[in-house]
Each structure stands twice: as C-alpha cells, then as structure tokens.
Amino acid sequence: MGSGVRARRWLNGIVVATFLAGGVPASMAQAQTGQVTAFRVAVAESVAEHDEIATFYRARNFEPLWTGAGPEHLARREALLEAIGTARTHGLPAGRYDIPKLIAGMRAARSDQARGALDVELSRVFVQFAHDLESGVLTPGRVLGDIKREPVRRHAAELLSALETGAPRAVLRGLAPRTQEYARLMRAKMELERALARGGWGAEVGGGTLSPGDSGERVVALRNRLIAMGYLERTARATYDDRVGTAVRLFQADHGLEADGVAGQSTLDALNVSAEARLQSVVVAMERERWLSSAGDMGARHIKVNLTEFSARIYDDEKVTFETRAVIGATSPDRRTPEFSDEMDHMVINPSWYVPxxxxxxxxxxxxxxxxxxxxxxxxxxxxxxxxxxxxxxxxxxxxxxxxPPGPNNALGKVKFMFPNKYNIYLHDTPAKHLFAHDVRAYSHGCIRLNEPFEFAYTLLAAQEADPEGFFHARLRTGAEARVNLETPVPVHLIYRTAYTQAKGNVQYRADIYGRDGRIWAALEDAGVVLGVGES
Structure with missing residues (x-):
C-alpha cells in the first residue's frame, strides 16, 4: 500500500471517528469524509515520514501554516527565506535548505495538492534549520566518542507552534545561541573571510629562529605577516626591531606560547597557519558553542576547563573570578580527557587516591x-x-x-574537587608541580590537575564561609580525610576550543592537541559546510 493511500485512509478515519463519537449518523460521516480537501490529503501524505511535524499538523486540523492567503502566511515565508539566507554566516550547510528549490516550489504551487506538499516542506526546512542553528549540525558522539555532550533539540511541534503564535522574524532571530562567545566568534569569522578575500596573510616565514637584531628577507616576511594579521603597523623597515619584537610577543600571547619576543620554531609554526585553517577552527568553535548553549544557562557561577588551553577558571556572572594553569589527559587514546558538563558538589581535603x-x-x-x-x-x-x-x-x-592514603606524596595532592560522573574525572592537586612550567601540559590519566588548588578551594568556599582560607587549613592540618560539601553545587564544563574569544583583545588560538577539531571540521564538510570568502 502506497504512502498516499495510507495517509488518505488515516485522515479519513480521523474524520469518521470524530463524527461517530459524537453520535452523528454514519451517512453524515461519510458525506463529511468526501469533503476532505486535496490540501489536507497532501499534508497527510507529506507528513507520513515526519512524526513530530505530523503531531503539529494534526493539532491544527491540517490547516496551512505557510501557504495560506493571509498576511501572516506571507510574513512566515519571507522570514524563513531571509533566515536561511544567513546559513553560511553561521557556518551552516546552506545546501540543506535549498532556497532555489523552495522558491521554485512556491512559484509552481497552484493546486491545493501542491500547496499542501509545499506547506509541509517549508515546515521541514524550518525545523531542520532551527535544529542546526540552535543545537548544531552534528551529533557530537557520532563524530567522536570522547565528546559526551548531547545537544538539546526542541520538538518540531514546539518550534512550529512558536512560529505560529510569534512574530516570524523574531522567532527566527532567536534561534542562534545568545551567548557573547557566539557573537564574537561570528565577528571573527567575518574578519577571516575578509582576510581570505584579500588573499590571506601572505607568504609563510621559512627557516629557523628569528631574533631581535636580525634583518633580511625572512624578517621582511615575518614583518609582512604580522602586519596582515593586525599585530604590527605598516612599516618599510627590514630589521627585527623593538616594534617587531612587541608584535611577536602579542602574537605569542594570543596563541598560548611563551611571550619572549623571539620567533622560534613553535612561534613560526603558529604564525604560518593559514587564514583558511583559522577560519575552520572558528567555524568548529561556533558548532561547539551551539552544542553547549542548547543545554541552557551555563550557571551564574560555573567552572570552565578549556582542555586545549590547559587552564581552569571560575566564573561569576560571566566574569572570571579565579584562573589557574591545568594539566590534562595525555594524548594517547586511553588517557584523553573527555568533554562533558556536570555539577561539582563537594571537595575532599587530604584525599585518598583509589586507583582506577x-x-x-x-x-x-x-x-x-x-x-x-x-x-x-x-x-x-x-x-x-x-x-x-x-x-x-x-x-x-x-x-x-x-x-x-592521604599524605604529602599522594597522587591527588592535598585536595580534590568532585563532580561525580561515570567517567571518573575530577579536578585535583598534584605533587608534580614541575609540569605546570610547560607550555603543553598533557600528562595525566584523564583527570585535571590544578596549579593552585588551595586558592581554587578558597574561591569556592567564599560563597559559604566567612573565613574560607582558615576553614580550609583547619581541616588540612588534621591530616585526616575530610569531605566538604558545597552548599550550592557549581556547574563544571570541560570544553575543547582551538579558537575562542575574550571580552577584550584578539581571538585566541590553540593547537588541536587531541585532533578533535580536525575530525569535526571533516564531518561538517561532509554535511555540506563550506568556507565563505569575503561574504560579509
């Protein structure tokens, strides 16, 4: 039996059942069945493979959402076309929404049957676009098992109902993440597209280390690349002078390198990354931000660990109130720190280490x-x-x-911070303090080691203790294991961003230490995402 026949029988059956339930004679029910419009039959046929969308249309008695004659229908069509026209601006796969096909369908929809099919197609495209923009194009766990996030996707009926009752343009504008990070990443994307339209950042800088006082063609190449990236004012000088040294230090700071003003191999490697590769990192970061923001508010107070940055921060009302260096899981597949969010509810002072x-x-x-x-x-x-x-x-x-047992050489140091999870990941102190001097700090079995764990504890305890430092050390001095509950649990977000922004200053870039962003970009490309060049 074809889907069209099934849909007609399904829709006709609803009408018959409704009349019979009300005690109406069967003859009248049969007459009513004959009056089922071609539009409604076409809708019923078209939603047969889309259960969530079918729920919405059943609730509205298969009336049109997009293709009616009223001004509200026109407003929805116009708003949808405008919104999906911005898909590439958001790093989305524009081909998924196929504007030319939609426009052609609108022009050709002259019969009730064609309008019914078009109405469902517009709803399907809207839901696809809304899910992609709100929650991400990809399902993270299908790309990489170490990404334990499950983006929250709203039910299609909920999305369509919001469009039915709200102002269409406002509803569509409200789909994108409303975080400052997402807005700044969009600006960074536009700037990189303009750079690509100008031909990128120029020739790479070859050879070995360049130091203050050097001169020659390689210094000119270094100077020109720093100018193109916005780190140096235009100059014709061919000497590695103080201005070049200052620009190199700024560049190093923005890329997680030791800011010594010497263009060593690590600095040159980062400097020679293309504008196109940086744009890929930003587009991936936008996708990651959609995954994270779909789950809701990060929390007025929250902890964020950016694995690529080897750092841990405490935020209060979007402001960093404490930050420290961190050591993360080593790069071997069995030691990489996973990405997920949970809630920290206690710390343990003088902890025992129970070996996994x-x-x-x-x-x-x-x-x-x-x-x-x-x-x-x-x-x-x-x-x-x-x-x-x-x-x-x-x-x-x-x-x-x-x-x-607890002690000065305990692998967890003198305090651990627990956000109970099935991955057995937590934050903790460590006796191996020398590791924090390294730029790349991937040495653990997966847990996060903190450079300043005591100060981290004081900041957390300040929300519930008048003398957090005294409270902490009174328990530390006993040498006995002590659990301290946090009166208000604190959300913890383990994230992985090779491109991220800050309220002031340049975009920050870090190495893809686990190779995750490369995999995500490949998956985005497979889904149809392409890099724009100078589209803004």
Whole structure:
C-alpha cells in the first residue's frame, strides 16, 4: 500500500471517528469524509515520514501554516527565506535548505495538492534549520566518542507552534545561541573571510629562529605577516626591531606560547597557519558553542576547563573570578580527557587516591606479578576493606582495589574537587608541580590537575564561609580525610576550543592537541559546510 493511500485512509478515519463519537449518523460521516480537501490529503501524505511535524499538523486540523492567503502566511515565508539566507554566516550547510528549490516550489504551487506538499516542506526546512542553528549540525558522539555532550533539540511541534503564535522574524532571530562567545566568534569569522578575500596573510616565514637584531628577507616576511594579521603597523623597515619584537610577543600571547619576543620554531609554526585553517577552527568553535548553549544557562557561577588551553577558571556572572594553569589527559587514546558538563558538589581535603581499574590492570598488576612488593606506597585492599598480605603473591585474577592514603606524596595532592560522573574525572592537586612550567601540559590519566588548588578551594568556599582560607587549613592540618560539601553545587564544563574569544583583545588560538577539531571540521564538510570568502 502506497504512502498516499495510507495517509488518505488515516485522515479519513480521523474524520469518521470524530463524527461517530459524537453520535452523528454514519451517512453524515461519510458525506463529511468526501469533503476532505486535496490540501489536507497532501499534508497527510507529506507528513507520513515526519512524526513530530505530523503531531503539529494534526493539532491544527491540517490547516496551512505557510501557504495560506493571509498576511501572516506571507510574513512566515519571507522570514524563513531571509533566515536561511544567513546559513553560511553561521557556518551552516546552506545546501540543506535549498532556497532555489523552495522558491521554485512556491512559484509552481497552484493546486491545493501542491500547496499542501509545499506547506509541509517549508515546515521541514524550518525545523531542520532551527535544529542546526540552535543545537548544531552534528551529533557530537557520532563524530567522536570522547565528546559526551548531547545537544538539546526542541520538538518540531514546539518550534512550529512558536512560529505560529510569534512574530516570524523574531522567532527566527532567536534561534542562534545568545551567548557573547557566539557573537564574537561570528565577528571573527567575518574578519577571516575578509582576510581570505584579500588573499590571506601572505607568504609563510621559512627557516629557523628569528631574533631581535636580525634583518633580511625572512624578517621582511615575518614583518609582512604580522602586519596582515593586525599585530604590527605598516612599516618599510627590514630589521627585527623593538616594534617587531612587541608584535611577536602579542602574537605569542594570543596563541598560548611563551611571550619572549623571539620567533622560534613553535612561534613560526603558529604564525604560518593559514587564514583558511583559522577560519575552520572558528567555524568548529561556533558548532561547539551551539552544542553547549542548547543545554541552557551555563550557571551564574560555573567552572570552565578549556582542555586545549590547559587552564581552569571560575566564573561569576560571566566574569572570571579565579584562573589557574591545568594539566590534562595525555594524548594517547586511553588517557584523553573527555568533554562533558556536570555539577561539582563537594571537595575532599587530604584525599585518598583509589586507583582506577584501568591503571591497576595496565600498569600496576604487571609490576606486582613480577614483584609483589612493588608500588609499596599503595595499599592493596580486599572486598571487606582489609589490607592484603603481599607475601602470597598475585596472579592474573586480582579481585582487589588499591588505595594511596592521604599524605604529602599522594597522587591527588592535598585536595580534590568532585563532580561525580561515570567517567571518573575530577579536578585535583598534584605533587608534580614541575609540569605546570610547560607550555603543553598533557600528562595525566584523564583527570585535571590544578596549579593552585588551595586558592581554587578558597574561591569556592567564599560563597559559604566567612573565613574560607582558615576553614580550609583547619581541616588540612588534621591530616585526616575530610569531605566538604558545597552548599550550592557549581556547574563544571570541560570544553575543547582551538579558537575562542575574550571580552577584550584578539581571538585566541590553540593547537588541536587531541585532533578533535580536525575530525569535526571533516564531518561538517561532509554535511555540506563550506568556507565563505569575503561574504560579509
């Protein structure tokens, strides 16, 4: 049986059932059935494969939303065409919405049947565009398993109902993320498109390190690229002078490099990244912002860890109130820190470290099988909480847990910050302080280590303690493990942005340390996203 026949029977059945339920004679019901319009039948046929859209049309008795003769229908059509005309501005796959096809359909829709099919098609395109703009083009977990986000997509009937009752242009304008970050990323995208329209940033700078006092063609190439990027005023000088050195330091700061004013290999590598590649990073960041913002408000107070930046920050009302360096998971596939959001509800002062099973299995058990007294700083605990006698040795069956008691050399340091999650990720102190001196800080098994954990704790406790520092150290001095609950849980967002903005200053760029953004860009390209050149 074809979908059209099924749709007609379904729609006719609704009418018949309605009349019979009201006690109307069957003959009248049959007469009413015969009056079902071609428009409604066409709508019923067209929504057969779109359950959510069908829910909306059933609730409105299959009346038109877009193709009626009234001014409100015209306003919706015009607003939709205007909105999807901005798709590339938002880094969306414009081909998904096919404006020429829609316009051709509007011109050709002269019969009731054609108008019914067109009405559903306009609704389908609107819902697709709304989902893409509000929640993202991609489903994150299908691109990369380490991205644990599930963007919130509104039900099609809810979106269509908002359009039915609201001002069309206002409804469509309200779909994009309303965050300052998204607005600034859009501006950065436009600036990069203009740079590409001008031919990019010029020739790459070849060779090795350039230092203050150098001169020659390579310095000219460095100077010209810094000018094109906006870090240096126009000059004809061919010497690496103070102005070039200042520009290099600014560039280094914006790219997470040591701002020493010397153009070493890391600086030259970052400097030679093309405007096109930077534009890809910005478009990916916009997609990521859609994923994040679809879940709702970040929280008046929240914690954000940008993995590519190796930093952790506490925000209060969008302002950074504390920040510190961080160490993240190493780059091997089994150690990379995942991306997700959760709520921090307590900290543990003088924590024990309970060794994850993966570390026991992959690292410690092979050592214990060779020498049962290895890793002696760890206790081996049975299911009843008793310390196991190591003299008996260990085989492949290891039904025990491992624990490092509180102490100065504990792997978690002197405090950990818990936002309980199934990935066993948390923030913590570390005795390995030397790692924070590195520019690239990817060394952990996945958890986030903080350079200034005490100060991080004071900032969190300030919301509930008159003397947060005194409160913290009173418990620290006991040496005993102590749980401290946060009276108001704090949202934690582990994010990954190779391009991000700040309220003042230039766009910040970081290396794609886990290769995630490259995968996302490839998926966006597959979905039909293309880079615009000078479209703004």
């Amino acid at each position: 099973r993966s570390i026991i299995r992959n690292e410690y058990l092979p050592q214990l099988q060779r020498n049962p007294y290895a890793v002696s700083h760890l206790q081996i605990i049975d299911s009843r909480g008793r310390v196991v006698n190591r003299a008996r040795g260990f085989g492949s069956n290891f039904p025990y847990s491992m624990r490092q």
